[in-house]
Amino acid sequence: MAPFDSLCSRSGRSHIGCFGEREAEFIGLDLMHQAMEKVKIIKEWVVGDPSLIVPVEAIEVNVELTYEEIPVAIIDRKVRKMRNKKIASVKVLWQNQQAEEATCEAKKDMERKYPHLFVEPNGCA
Template structure:
């Protein structure tokens, strides 16, 4: 059952103070590479990586082209502590 609501004008927030993008989108950041594989086509081979994205579960990881991922996110392919520094840098930028 619906009840009648008494409006309180002091609780209304001006929309200018809330910074919402018009597209209502956000950028995903890759966190870890879970797996690698080479898919053989008729004339060439394509290297793919299974990428775990921030705010997603392992089951929702996606296969991406390794070459593109190396260009856009080189810190994922570095060994040692440098990979952690790259992730921390991206997270601090947000």
């Protein structure tokens, strides 16, 4: 008798491809349910969160299929202290991103590239 004949009651079939009426008896219901739960989790992970999907119409795409990141607002300001100097940084919210994906940038660079972000509402910088 071949090694897998007793598993599937057919000769030449491995236990991996054995899906029949005896599957639940051979594998066990608990193990089957665990496997199905893991597959469900993997499917959810691959598909992702639908709330994070941005409509294609909302993004202006260039001919090269790229888009320009435009800063919308400054969320936070910090001064990081190094050993011998202080570096000012700002947390920037970009146009096509959520608040969780805001990035920290050097304040000098952002002031030079995007001065309109640093104008205060009362007119003072």
